[in-house]
Amino acid sequence: MIPRVIALGRHGCDLLEALGRSGLFLAQSALGWPSREGLYLWLRQMHFVGVLSLAIVLVSGLFIGMVLALQGYTILIDFGAEQALGQMVALSLLRELAPVVAALLFAGRAGSALTAEIGLMKATEQLTSMEMIGVDPLRRVVAPRLWAGFVSLPLLTVGFSVVGIYGGFLVGVEWLGLFEGSYWSNMQASVDFIADVGNGMLKSLVFALVVTWIAVFQGYDLIPTSEGISRATTRTVVYSSLAVLGLDFVLTAVMFGGLS
Amino acid sequence: MTDTPLVEVDDLHFSRGDKEIFRGVSMRIPRGKITAIMGPSGTGKTTLLKLIGAQLAPDAGRVRIDGQDVHALSRKALFRLRRRMGMLFQSGALFSDLDVFENVAFPLRVHTDLPEPMIRDLVLMKLQAVGLRGARHLTPAELSGGMTRRVALARAIALDPELILYDEPFVGQDPISMGVLVQLVKRLNEALGLTAVVVSHDIKETLSIADYVYVIADGQVMAEGTPASLDVERDPRVSQFVHGEPDGPVPFHYPAVDFYRDILDTGRQR
Numbered sequence: 001m002i003p004r005v006i007a008l009g010r011h012g013c014d015l016l017e018a019l020g021r022s023g024l025f026l027a028q029s030a031l032g033w034p035s036r037e038g039l040y041l042w043l044r045q046m047h048f049v050g051v052l053s054l055a056i057v058l059v060s061g062l063f064i065g066m067v068l069a070l071q072g073y074t075i076l077i078d079f080g081a082e083q084a085l086g087q088m089v090a091l092s093l094l095r096e097l098a099p100v101v102a103a104l105l106f107a108g109r110a111g112s113a114l115t116a117e118i119g120l121m122k123a124t125e126q127l128t129s130m131e132m133i134g135v136d137p138l139r140r141v142v143a144p145r146l147w148a149g150f151v152s153l154p155l156l157t158v159g160f161s162v163v164g165i166y167g168g169f170l171v172g173v174e175w176l177g178l179f180e181g182s183y184w185s186n187m188q189a190s191v192d193f194i195a196d197v198g199n200g201m202l203k204s205l206v207f208a209l210v211v212t213w214i215a216v217f218q219g220y221d222l223i224p225t226s227e228g229i230s231r232a233t234t235r236t237v238v239y240s241s242l243a244v245l246g247l248d249f250v251l252t253a254v255m256f257g258g259l260s
Numbered sequence: 261m262t263d264t265p266l267v268e269v270d271d272l273h274f275s276r277g278d279k280e281i282f283r284g285v286s287m288r289i290p291r292g293k294i295t296a297i298m299g300p301s302g303t304g305k306t307t308l309l310k311l312i313g314a315q316l317a318p319d320a321g322r323v324r325i326d327g328q329d330v331h332a333l334s335r336k337a338l339f340r341l342r343r344r345m346g347m348l349f350q351s352g353a354l355f356s357d358l359d360v361f362e363n364v365a366f367p368l369r370v371h372t373d374l375p376e377p378m379i380r381d382l383v384l385m386k387l388q389a390v391g392l393r394g395a396r397h398l399t400p401a402e403l404s405g406g407m408t409r410r411v412a413l414a415r416a417i418a419l420d421p422e423l424i425l426y427d428e429p430f431v432g433q434d435p436i437s438m439g440v441l442v443q444l445v446k447r448l449n450e451a452l453g454l455t456a457v458v459v460s461h462d463i464k465e466t467l468s469i470a471d472y473v474y475v476i477a478d479g480q481v482m483a484e485g486t487p488a489s490l491d492v493e494r495d496p497r498v499s500q501f502v503h504g505e506p507d508g509p510v511p512f513h514y515p516a517v518d519f520y521r522d523i524l525d526t527g528r529q530r
């Protein structure tokens with residue numbers, strides 16, 4: 001019994017310590033970017049983190065929009081409300097699916113790559129040798145990646161929504177023969193810019209921060225062996241996914257659940 | 261002021277887990293000289309360089325560079341101090357996302373505002389010095405082990421730092437490039453007055469250029485002196501090491517139980 005309590009306590013302390021360390025880490029690296037050089041490094045990472053995730057995010061967005069329209073149509077038609085298809089597709093995407101699914105895809109595609117890349121740099125002493133040259137790797141390596149992730153996920157989410165809505169249009173209008181005008185006008189009438197688009201983007205910003213933070217911290221903090229890298233990469237995906245889904249519930253409750 | 265040593269190591273203690281690596285090591289690294297650090301593999305020579313560069317913090321004792329206690333400096337001051345140092349890592353530690361040219365140019369780009377043509381000239385000079393000017397477009401993944409360390413060496417000396425820490429600069433070099441590198445270390449020290457610390461197992465080459473030698477073993481300085489004085493040193497441990505004899509008081513093996521007992525102890529444990 002006692003050893004278990006001790007183990008639990010130690011676990012708690014370790015957890016708190018890791019949280020503290022990662023918080024300091026975030027503060028130290030997030031502050032370090034505005035410079036010419038930093039801008040170049042950031043753009044480079046925008047390419048690796050953002051542009052290269054574009055394909056998977058857009059393709060997934062298209063399919064999700066199409067599935068939504070198909071499922072929605074079969075239900076709505078029972079109530080004779082198939083005119084509301086546009087509204088349903090747009091609201092589900094903007095409020096929920098785009099921020100959440102894009103964040104999950106981003107964690108798998110870009111987050112794991114960030115962890116592995118930084119981890120490998122650590123394992124091959126590149127980070128220490130950079131420190132010895134007198135350059136802070138938090139600024140040079142971590143900060144551009146952090147900012148690239150933070151900026152690119154919300155943009156990817158916008159892309160996801162746009163393509164998803166188009167996918168809904170393809171299925172609903174082009175395939176199932178809904179009247180085109182009602183798809184768009186219903187959507188236009190029901191989507192509120194601040195409440196729906198704005199809150200969706202806010203979610204996406206929060207997810208972007210959390211996922212990128214977890215990814216770069218796991219890479220920077222890992223045990224520099226091949227096993228350490230593989231474990232940290234897994235942890236990035238698992239922790240980010242759980243964090244995104246958990247936070248999504250909290251944010252939804254606050255934004256749309258009448259809690260405030 | 262110029263007579264005070266550039267690096268002073270005072271009574272340094274350091275352990276990794278339960279393993280005590282240093283138990284009171286003190287050394288003086290004089291300015292403008294080449295100081296060699298030797299010792300059996302695994303005694304902590306790399307660790308010592310990392311302690312001097314403040315990548316690791318000691319359990320007790322101090323390291324002062326130019327009078328500043330490196331472990332008491334703020335992060336910012338430490339990074340400023342490190343600009344005056346160069347370190348050749350045992351593994352090379354080249355930046356894998358940059359090619360050879362950019363690796364060597366890296367310290368110049370981040371710490372100077374030199375115009376591009378000047379950077380190009382400096383980088384090519386350094387690469388020429390290590391014989392790899394023709395390899396400038398290769399990526400680190402395309403280099404052999406020996407080439408990697410030579411590029412790393414070129415990068416370590418790119419800014420002509422006051423203090424250079426070389427961790428095994430001659431490992432994996434053929435006799436020709438070894439000779440060239442030995443001369444390079446010597447020339448940098450003579451022509452520019454750079455202070456150098458050389459960790460090396462190549463005793464003959466190292467002793468030929470070093471001004472002063474420390475031999476560390478068992479977490480302590482076992483012997484020190486000029487190469488000439490070590491050569492005639494009576495202490496059997498030192499002479500065994502300096503002359504590279506397999507039999508003698510310095511163990512070749514990592515501490516372990518008796519070999520015969522280990523072999524006969526069948527099937528108990530690994």
Ligand SMILES: Nc1ncnc2c1ncn2[C@@H]1O[C@H](COP(=O)(O)OP(=O)(O)OP(=O)(O)O)[C@@H](O)[C@H]1O
Nearest residue numbers: 276277281299300301302303304305306307308350
């Ligand atoms: N990251 C680490 N974690 C735990 N122990 C370590 C670590 N790095 C080194 N050691 C231990 O510290 C001791 C000293 O290692 P170090 O690399 O400094 O030796 P060295 O003198 O440079 O050896 P070599 O001549 O083979 O390079 C070794 O016994 C090693 O087992």
Ligand SMILES: [Mg+2]
Nearest residue numbers: 305306307350
């Ligand atoms: Mg070593």
